[in-house]
Amino acid sequence: MSFLDKMFASIGIGAAKVDTILANDRLVAGDEVNGRIVIQGGKIDQDVDDIYLKVMTSYEQEIDDKKVHKECVVGKFRLTERFTIKAKEKREVPFSFELPIDTPISYGKTRVWVETGLDIKNAIDPSDRDYIEVHPSPLMSKVFNAVTDLGFRLREVECEAAPFHARRRLPFVQEFEFVPTKGEFRGRLDELEIIFLETNRNYLELLIQVDRKARSIGGLLSEMLNLDETNLRLTITNDNAHNIKDMLYQVIKKYS
Structure with missing residues (x-):
């Protein structure tokens, strides 16, 4: 050598x-x-x-x-x-x-x-x-299918750094950004963002951000101040997975 x-x-x-x-x-x-x-x-x-x-x-x-x-x-x-x-x-x-x-x-x-x-x-x-x-896991796939059935299209997926108070084990979250292209929410929402906060084979905790579309001077002002965004949490399990579409619909409708 x-x-x-x-x-x-x-x-x-x-x-x-x-x-x-x-x-x-x-x-x-x-x-x-x-x-x-x-x-x-x-x-x-x-x-x-x-x-x-x-x-x-x-x-x-x-x-x-x-x-x-x-x-x-x-x-x-x-x-x-x-x-x-x-x-x-x-x-x-x-x-x-x-x-x-x-x-x-x-x-x-x-x-x-x-x-x-x-x-x-x-x-x-x-x-x-x-x-x-x-x-995606079977539960995630059901969420994506339900969002699509409600008239949304997946526009962008990004991993972005999360603030310390919102972090779990990793320093980032993966954001799924959807836009309404048909159905009831077209023209009412700008976008819908979903983050999976906690996941396992049998359980999902979703953070959902509903971004309302500005429809008036007041709406435009809210949009400028980011007051048009509503953050919600939703828990999906194997027991309620059959009802995902209706659960998402009720949440989105309430805050759109």
Whole structure:
């Protein structure tokens, strides 16, 4: 093992490489993520302190009137104890972990990926990025279908930084912005925003923002002062899921 090989490996030339192979890249939050990590040794033996997998996404935060993109670790999973990957050795490490229940959905601008890394001292840590598609849960799908049936179209989906008092585990929320294109609420509302505050397989807590359309001088003044927005909470469970459309209709109608 020459000094040059060690030096080059420390800057990533001729060093170990990592590749993650997912069994399935289309998932629902709460699903098991399965696959294997393939580690290919480089020109020299290298001590690996750790193998980790991180579920990642990005969100926007407004700082000094500018929108800044930030990356966020949704979940991190450590896979192995310290080991040595020999020169030219090929090693496979199987893995399985639960996709965090609050992982955002892959709609609109939202991207979710699994990032794999090896911790190697005194060297650039090799890494790999694999994008996954996170689909809505059955309960979320029922909410989206009900909103569509009420005449709304999904216009935009964004992950945005949440104020401290509104945060849960993650520093952002995923906003689903709908606009009325037909039916009773067309012409009465500007938009409808929905945020899933708490989720699991059997329960959803929704934050709904009803943005009324200005229809008069007073309405325009309210719009300028953001007084035309009403924030509401609604709880959906498996027990009342059959009635989602009517529940949403009553809430939206009351405040539109």
